[in-house]
Amino acid sequence: MKVMVMVKATESSEAGKMPSQELLMAMGEFNERLVDAGIMELGEGLKPSSNGVRIRFSGKDRSITKGPFAETNELVAGYWIWNVQSLDEAVEWVKQCPNPMEDDSDIEIRPLFEMADFEDVDTDGKVKEQEGALRQNLSMQKAKINTYLFFSGRCDEALEYYQKHLGANVELLMRFNESPDPLPEELLQAGFEDKVMHCEFSIGDMRILASDGCNDADSFSGFNLALTLSSEDEAQRVFSALADGGSVRMPLEKTFWSPLYGQVTDKFGMGWMVMLPPAVE
Template identity: 55%
Template sequence: MRVMVIVKASPSSESGKLPSEDQLAEMGRFNEELAKAGVMRSGDGLKPSSEGIRVHFSGPDRIVTDGPFTETKELIAGYWVWEVENMQEAVAWVRKCPNPMIEDSDIEIRPFYEMSDFADSDSSGEIAEQESRLRCNVAAKDALLQPYLFFGGRCEEALEFYQSNLGAEIVMQMRWQDSPEPMPEGTLPEGYAEKIMHATFQVGQQTLFASDGCGEPAHFDGFRLSLSVPTEEDAERVFDALSKDGKVDMPLTQTFWATKYGMATDPFGVGWMVMVPGDQQLPTQ
């Protein structure tokens, strides 16, 4: 279950008095313990209400009031969001927490509502499904999407090619024989021990992942990597290098969105779009 652990405001927090170095260190150790236990999901301290704003709702009216607010006991100075088994576990963790204030203080624990609590109002489950989609979309906002290329036994050759022709920088690479955990018997073809298990490399400002995979053939269908370069000379050099021993899918030419644009497939089957962006850009939405 998820709970919000609320640190109640105090006269010192409302006056803006910051914790001492010892208090910060002690709370830091407690937060580290929470994180290692997999309990802490988030947490922050809040500035005093003098820097806050309240909006009062009354029918169609919205009344905005600047802080400070006088009801100190009703205010909060910080919070955590924890994932715990039950309220008893949350209480046990709070008992271990150092006093967050210089004076006596209070911490309140409140469980979050879960969609199962609204089952009587959502008999069809439609609202729960909508909520689940919304949570996935919110989580995806912080996600990092990176291409992962599988070269079917030619990864090292491909990396050397990109180093020579695109100035790629190899950040790290690990071979199957260096894996900290042995692969199950029969997973890898014979002779694959020296093949690339995982590599990270950079082309320009983009980080990509690469691997030889587990012996399956490489298929690069249905997508291309778009590579923007600053000058037409750069475009011609890169395009020629990528298409040599590969193929030209669309010759470099001028378009309404680029002074030079062309499509090529490199010797490893990876499709590229090479361009020198012009003043007129493709629409982003």
């Protein structure tokens, strides 16, 4: 279940008093624990209500009131979004939180609505379908795409050429014989053990990913698009969509560089490398 954990405002926070460095460090360490536990999805502090506005709705009329607002105990000074197993788990985590204010303070926990809560109202499933489409669009807006080049055994030569003539900056390079995991048998052409398995370089403001590939039988045929997504469900959905009418070159699976990674060529002949970002240590 998802919950919003709200830090209530106090007189000092509404007065704009900044927290001490010691308190900021303590809250930062608490946030690190939340991230390591896989609970925290979002967390932000809010400026005093004197920086905000309120919009009142009355039928078709809208009226705007500028802050500050008087009812300090009803205001929020910061919040988290947590993904927990139960409200009791959220309570246990909040009890471990440093006092977020220099003075006495309150933290409120409120569960977020889930689509299951609206089943009695959404009898035909239209709202659930609309919500699913919206979440899918939001997820895709956060996706990242990089160009991935395959040089069929000439990657070192290409990098040297780009460095000489285009000012390329090689930021990362790993060869097949440096792989921390054993490579599948018969993956590589004989003599490719010292070839480039993966590298990253930049030309101007563009970051490019590249490899020698696994053999020199294929001529250079352009590029793949490396698509990094934020959730396993979305990676599975996108990978299945790209594979429909296309061909899977490597199924989605865990690798040493990604919790989930796979290669697929879509029905238009475009090569894709779908992955999740590296896990946070």
